[in-house]
Amino acid sequence: MTELINKLDLEQHISKLKSFFAREKDIIFEGDVSYHYKLISELSNYTFKDAPKVANLDSQLMHIQKLGVLKIYEIYEFVKIINYFAYLKRQRFEGGLFAWFEKIEIPSEILKVSEYFDDKGEIKSGVNEELDSVNHALYKNKEEIRTYLQKLIHTQKLQPYLVDNQIHLVNGDEALLLRGGFNHILKGSIVDRSQGGFFYVVPHTISELKQKRDDLQNHKLELVYKISKEISSTFNKWLKFLQFINKEFDKIDHYLARISFSRSGDLNFILPTNSKTHTLVEFCHPALHHPKPITIDFSKKVIMLTGVNAGGKTMVLKSLLSSVLMSKYLVPFRANKKSQIPHFKHIEAILDDPQNVKNDISTFAGRMVQFSTLFSKDYYIVGVDEIELGTDSDEAAVLFHTIIEELIKKNIKVIITTHHKRLAAMLSGNNEVELYAALYDEVNEKPTYEFLQGTIGRSYAFETAGRYGIPKYIIEKTKVAYGEDKFKLNELIQKSATLEMELKLKIEKLDNEIANTLRLKDSLKNQRDEFQEELNTSKAKLHKEYQQAINEARAAIKAKDVSESHRYLNAASKFVKNVETPQIKEDVVFEVGDMVKYKSSKGEILSIKGEKAFVDIDGIKMQVFLKELKKSGVPKTTPKQKPKTTLNVEKPTNAGVSLDLHGLRSDEAIEQLDKFISDCLIAGFDEVLVYHGIGTGKLSFAVKEFLRTHPKVKSFTDAHPSQGGFGAKVVKL
Known part of the structure; x- marks a missing residue:
């Protein structure tokens, strides 16, 4: 565990957590992590005093089991634990906390022992009469010594030799600070010297009082031993309970330390789940002082990180592994609570060079030993930094391609950092592999520490070398030796990454516009509902007032008296005039014409x-x-509108710069090649690589014939030997 913590740069973070423990222990939890998370969440809602600092008591428990006698200060360590749980049981907890503390029954004999001690660990007055008598005698003896020394200080003969008028306690003895030559006036023993060269002197005249004090101290030790023996006997009787309460104290200590730690740095607990979803949202690695939060989706089996040197690939790898480790043991860290982290039985970090001269293991051999152990394990998460380390890159690409595809079939997740474009290209077609490219700011000539999903990134080795002091003329010579064709391939990779980034930004902009449209739609719907409600209310009011006017008119008609009839008609007219017709305001948009x-x-x-x-x-x-x-x-005249013709061409989501046709029949290969070229044209690629192999030559012939007749193919040539030679074609579009 310590080795893994150091590999992931978490030692400082874990040490800070341990500083909140009441006593030293490992961070590992025992039991169901969901149960622990529930109790931690409940405890976070209460305020109470912290757990007391307590020594480790494993050896003391063994001593009790063997009928040994504990020292009084060792007994007090148990008393501190007992008193703290008695305090917790008095709190008004609910839910799981109430059920937990309710089950802890402290035996009355143990509670009685805890009442023997004061807050300083001393036995209280009244516990043992003989001990009380000895303590009183010691107090009187101390007062007698101080009284005698005070009288001695004020004698005329001693005044010239006194440095001050204080009584100094030196190594448990009361002494006077005197100048040289005091022995002509006072007989005494020198117990120490001051920085100024003066002498701390204990007068011989108080030797009888000191002897009496020593006798009282010895008697007190005998009495304390007797009491310790009685308590140790009681502890032996309740050994099982003490073992239990000692373990429960570690449990509550784990909880409280984590809560205090999370509050000290505004950190969150992320409970691990049994889901396959692994998403980090705004995660900050604890080792970084000013981290750029990362958000990364690891729902697939493999993540392959490529791109610029010193661009943050290794730190992303460590972040993914660190999140799993901290989540597993409920160590709080800085991340959005929307993060989802699965539970893994084991975490493996293959980060260092495994070369070992003593065991005759090379770098590559050591890597093979590390990988060989993975095939016999399950529910693992593995991080491999610089996977191609230590051997031929082309051979390594084929080997690791096969190894990773086999690991995908198991319950293992793998995080890989590499500069090996061939391995990345070979794995890019696997649905269980997610590509992430570290991005480079070409304008400012430095990494951005951001990652683009779904593409392969350039290493920018020459740019990085220049940034770290390699002379410019050496870099220019290197570029010439590197070759124009490889530079074009790198440019193609960069162009692909740039297009992906532009597409991503456009999608984000479109998503924002859609969100705004939806909000506007909801607002208009609410306005329509309010208007409809207001209209219904007005209609009901109109109907009521109209009915009232009709009733008044009918009453007027039925009236026999003409004057009374006129009165009713006037009243009806008044009602009609007072009827308010709601004015519906409608926004009218006028246009020319x-x-x-x-x-x-x-x-x-x-x-x-x-x-x-x-x-x-x-x-x-x-x-x-x-x-x-x-x-x-x-x-008057309606202008004729020209019909709009819209052609939507979707950019392929999985377009790559290479195609492998090995093992296909000619007709299948030509069909895939036709689609591949179409996708590359849409994606904006101007140069691609097609692998067809040598074999019998039939597939090679079919590919060449197809490329000759394709209207969008400018030219094609055999690939460089490092890219497949006669078994591949570099195609310009």
Whole structure:
């Protein structure tokens, strides 16, 4: 565990957590992590005093088991634990905490022992009468010594030799600080010297009082031993309980330390799940002082990190492994609570050079030993830094391609960092492999510490070398030796990454626009619902007032007296006048060419400026306010609109710069090659690599014939020997 913590750069973070423990222990939990998480969550809602600092008591428990006698200070360590749990049981906890502390029954004999001690670990007065008598005698003896020394200080003969008028306690003895030559006046023993060269002297005249004190101290030790023996006998009787409560104290100590640690740094607990989803959201590695939060999706079996040197690939690998480790043992860390982390039985970090001269193991041999152990294990998460380390890159690419595909079939997740483009290209077609490329800012010539999903990144080795002091002329020579064809391939890779980034930004912009549209739609729907409710209320009010007016009119008709009939009719008229008809305001949008009505005349809108419009009414042009116009009919002439033709071409999501046709029949190969070239053209690639192998030559012949006749293929040549030689073609589009 310690080795893994050091590999992942977590030692400082874990040490800070341990500083909150009441006593030293490992961070490993025993039991169900979900149960621990529940109790930690509940404890976070309460405020109470911290656990006391307690020594490790494993050897003391063994001593009790063997009927040994504990020292009084060792007994007090147990008493501190007992008193703390008695305090916790008095708290008004609920839920799981209540059930936990309710089950802890402290025996009355153990509680009685805890009452023997004060807060300083001393036996209280009243526990043992003889001990109380000895303590009283010691107190009187101390006062007698101090009284005698005070009298001695004030004697005339001693005054010239006194440095000060204080009584000094030196190594448990009361002494006076005197100048040289004091022995002519006072007989005594020198017990120490001060920095100024003076002497701490204990007068011989108090030797009888000191002897009496020593006798009392010895008697006190005998009494304390007797009490310790009785308590140790009681502890032996309740040994099982003491073992249990000692273990429970570690449990509550684990909880409280983690809560205090999380509060000290605004850290979160992420409970591991049994889900296959592994997503880090805004994770910050504890070892970084000013980290750039990373968000990464590890739902597939393999993550392959490529791209610029010193661009953060290794730290992403360590972050993924660290999140699993800290989540597994409920160590709080900085991340968004939306993060989801699976539970793994084992965590393996293959980060260092395994070369060992003593055991005759080379770098590559050591890597093979590390990988060989993985095939016999399950529920593992493995991080491999610089996977191609120590051997020929082409051979390593084929070997590790096979190894990783076999590991994918098991319950193992693998994180890989590499600069090996061939291995990345070979694995890019596997649905269980996710590619991430570390990005490089070419304008400012430095890594961005950001990652682009779904693409292979350039290493920028020459740029990195220049950044770290390699002379420019050496880099230029190296570029010439490297070869133009490889540079073009790197440019193609970079172009692909740039296009992916642009597409990602466009998608984000489109998502934001869709979100805004949806919010606007919801707002309009709410406004419509409110308007409908207001309309229904107004209709009900109108109906009620109309019915009341009708009733008044009927009463007027039935009235026999003419004057009374007029009175009812007047009342009905009054009701009709008071009826309020709701005015429905409708926003009318006017456009040039609309037919409108202005007062009693009709015309056509010629132009609109602000809140006014020029209107042609029977050949007379007038400027009027828009609010004074009403729409009337259709425009005199409706302009014909040209039909819009839209062609949507979707960029392929999995387009790559290479295609492997090994093992295919000619017709299958040509079909895949045709689709591959179409996808590359859409993606904007101008140079690609096609592997067909040598074999019998049939597949090679079919590929060449197809490329000769394809209208979008400018030219093709055999690949460089490092890229397949005669068994591959570099195709320019």
